[in-house]
Amino acid sequence: MTFLSDIWYVAWRELVKFFRSKVRVTVTLIQPLLWLGLMGNVLQGFAKAPYVQWMLGTKSYLAFMTPGIILMTVLFGGVFSGISIIWDRRIGYLEKMMAAPISRGAIPLGKMLAAAIQGGIQVLIIVLIATALGVRFAAGPAGVLLIILIAMVFSTILSGFSLAMAVRIKTQETLMALVNFLTMPLMFTSNALFPRAAMPSWLSAIARVNPVTHAVAPIRELTLHGWNWGAMYIGIAVIVGLALGMALFAQWMFHRATVE
């Protein structure tokens, strides 16, 4: 029980700070509006062509794009998790936590939980905005709940990776550079924003194994078509597996680096 409590209070600290920062909360609200409202509506023009509609699997580019925006948002959120560890080490807070009788593993897990909760809130906002812009989620409210859950699990893959790297990397600038180097290609070699049918074959091959594509599959299925487990279970299994693996990896890195 104390392990769960430790995780929760590590997360609690991050969440209190998140909600206290008006800028961060405002950006969280406005960003999806920009993506969906601006990019979604501009590209909607392309979707008028029947061939494009065939590639997208829907008449609405906005509906096609919404799962991509959901994942992009949690991806960018999760990936910066590690910065908080670097910051904590700088101000001595990391050491303060480790001098307390809390479980060391609770520190990365708590930060992953905080990133997941923030991501979940962001996804809910995106769903609401998309609904307002005319997207109808085929799987209904329960489907939306599962979408949020998948996105949260997906976010822990990125936050886990970022935290594991932050253990070794000593400056925020280096971590940001590494993270940016990885996230953009990860996003654009997936089918989050563009259908694989429109990709050249080599890119399509990369997209097929990209974890973002695996996360997109169940979310897009729930958005466009409804409850179809046959099209969802592989994606969900891959995401859950990767999340667990990353959680263990982050903990292992953390243990290794803090016991000297």
Add this chain to the structure above:
Amino acid sequence: MNAAVEVENLVKVYKGGVRAVDGISFSIKEREIFGFLGPNGAGKSTTIKCVIGLLRPTSGTIRVLGADVRRDPGVVKRSIGYAAQETAVDDRLTGWENLYLQGRFYHLSRAEIRRRGEEVLKLFGLWERRNDTADTYSGGMLKRLDIACALIHRPKILFLDEPTLGLDVQTRKTIWEYIEALRAEHEMTIFLTTHYMEEADVLSDRVAIIDRGRIVALDRPGALKAAIGGDLITVRFSSGDGLEPVLAALRDLPGVREVKLAPDGIYRIVVERDGDRLIPRIVRLAGEHGIGIHSIRLKRPTLDDVYLHYTGREIREAEGSREEHIRTRVMSWRIRR
């Protein structure tokens, strides 16, 4: 009397071969304020971090209240409080939230945190500001909050690593008052490190002087000062004539080691101890010989002199040398990991 902390032959060698702590032994009694005095890079923080279980010693044994740090780190952690050199306060949280979180990390209940939190915040004069975020606090307030956090779980021993580093003189004295109040009212054992002579002198019951990873002297500040030599009395007579009989009589006084004339016309009298008691006798002697005294001063050895005596350097010199500079940088890099 039981020992609160017992350290035997502690050695810590960092990766890369820097011997930060090189065979240190000491024991701290209960309800004692024990000071570790030395320049940056002497091994003070490394010793503390080994004692509280943040660093793994290369060799040696450490017992805190009878528990082995390596074997029962949980027991040790629960019975001690630690305020690091860096003031580890989250400045985006309020004072109360910082304290609350710390209480939760020590697995205290909400009610315990509320009761104990109010007590320590009032003790440290922060109760009125508890709902302000810590980024509005002054440096001294942050340090006080940090120490208050270390007390939330009622530790038996408090470890303070450079508690007044970087604070101005006034704030430093305030912190000292709080530390003394802690010992007086809460019967706490306190282990503090410092590179301020005055701090070690004023606060500590006993001081260990640490230099390049070794303890070179350990005793009460008064005893350390007495051990290196006596008091110095400087006398300026009204006139330079007819002094010989007085000087001869002075040399015969018990405890006087040496009387000599400095180029500035002032006589320096080195005595073994209790220089203050000799002053009236000197005045009387001069009077008996009809010699007037213009001024008389007593100078006692300071901890600076003690430090100089044992290490052959002034503490500021020690920090300035290139070798020490490199050593300090390597160690602070290692410690932060």
